[in-house]
Amino acid sequence: MTISKLSASEQETITDAVLADNLKSQQEKGPDLRQVHPKSHALVWGEFIVENDIPAALKVGVFATVQTYPIWVRFSNAAQAEKRGKFASDKKPNAHGLAIKLMSVEGEKVLDDEDKTQDFILLNHPVFFLRDVKGYVDLAKVASGQADPELTQAMQPSFAILQEIASKKISNPLFIQYWSTTPYKLGSQAIKFSVKPQQIEAVPDSIPDADNYLREAAVKYLDQEGQDAFFDFLIQLYVDEEKTSIENPMQEWKEEDSPFMKVATIKIPSQKFDFDERKRLDEGLSFNPWHTLPEHEPIGSVNLARKKIYQELAKYRREQIEMRLREPQPFAFTEDDPR
Template sequence: MAAQFVPYTPDVEDDDPHFDQNLQTVIKKTESYIAESVEAGGTGRALRDAHAKGYGLVRGEVEILDGLPPEYAQGIYATPGTHDALIRFSNGSPHAGADARLGTATGLALKIFGIAGPTLLEDEPDTGTFDYANINAPIFFCNTVEHYLFIQELFLNAPAYFSQGRSGAHRFFADFVTGKGTLAQDNWAWDEFLAFVRLSKIPPVNVLLSSYWTMGAVRHGDYIAKVRIAPAPHFAAAVVRRAIDPTSAQEVFRPALQAELQERPYAFDIQVQLCTDLERMPVEDTTVEWPEQLSPFVTVARLRLPQQDISGPENLEKMDSLSFTPWRVTAEHAPLGNIMRARKEVYRHSSIARHKLNQQPRTEPRSADEVAGHRGNSAQ
């Protein structure tokens, strides 16, 4: 069975000779946006440069399943057991404000506690925490750090474009495809633009009903994978507030999440899709969805959310103080590809700048209790 899965080797990643130079430019733009967001963001605080608006901090626990096939029982999933966890649900936009203005791209950031082994963050190797920072789509709209330079700028300036109606939208689309006029026609960013269009058409639903994927590929011990956090069917069927109308009120996603968790527990399945074909399941091209007929997702853990009250303002304060990064993982789960590599330093610099401007201590919690208090009733 193991022979069908592509083994991990360092050469599955491309070497971009301009990576470091482009990365430094992205970091500078990110830090500048965060500094300006204190005044321009509308909240009086420094915002994240992506997933700026959070919908709630949720207490949970992760049960790593026993009896997994050896190809899936890799890294942290090789040891069955239960770990406390925290989850941040968010909107993917770099802006805050009314939900109707932000789009329907959402995120699930997961922090698992009690994980042994050093992380890949050199400045905090021994935190005992393990993060996922996943989005509600199996693809992403950017493949290279070079392209991220102009795509990031477009997204940060999107309100100015779209406030001008159809002409502004047309200019946004043209600047996206052409790299603001910097790309030769043969190299226009069509794949990335079409991925963006697909993401923009995600229907608005309760955040508990979305599946959330790692933005790119990750190492899975001896193999290469993508990880999905998907609603457990039994729990998804019980959700009452399903479709969401962002135009019905200024805040729609948080109230729906809050009401569901006040009434009942919930659960997601953490699932792994192993790579079987590097051509059809590429590491560097994040606009390509890995076909499930080549390799199905296999559940390796259960993420349980107990019935709980997240309604208070302190919930948002605690959520805002946390940092999540796909690089707070052990080496067996290293993110792969140039876009994922870029996230390491961009996320770190973003977190440092935001915490400094907001006068928040930037310390990784040692337990979920330290942040969220005592446990509630567990989901079954």
């Protein structure tokens, strides 16, 4: 299985450039706020219940034994903050994310900043919009009008995927399917994974006229109506580079080539979550696909870039929070007014 056409030095140089751009944006739009998926629709607690009848070949890592892990689950909007303290309206089409943090996970982890967690990161689209980390730079060039016609043409597939993602109308983040988009290890195998809701609602003809209607929908379902939410955690196995490409995360792993297999159930009980203390916990948590057992290590150029970018952005964010608390500055220097 090939991983990336970028050399190690190219990967590192481009990753550093993308990180620098993200840190600059984070400084401008809120240094102690998230840069990646900043707008949260819900942070909820639940259970990750490993199935008892999965094939022996899939009993690896967190799926090795039948057990139930406590989890935090975060539903989010992928759009960056529009300006300092100002998030994009839910009425604007965008990609939506799902992040799962399993706790009480024993074993040595790839990163050492969390001892007993395992994170899974997903989007509400089956493929990623870039082939590798270089795509971030190329996409920015095209968007800013600095690209030559050849590069502009080469990036059209990425814009087509972004357009497809943006065209989706969703009524509730609890009612849509999410995909890993990029590949991961399952021991010696390569996989992609998906989270599919058991509760189903028809695609809405229109969306509510409210900037935060997705949070409101989740509050209504889990709190006001008192309903539980359930999801199937599914995996697909690598077949070959033609049908299930490792190198190109823009290529979908079609179900007819690699059927989904259920390995766990996610249960999110009815609960209250729309209160300040939960929101503070939400902002403090760090989700990173490299918070993982080696058996579930991410694969590919995009995931390799995430390792450094996600870790450094979280570190910077937490340092800013700590600094503001340790040594408060006059209001004129904090620049936290979203005007």
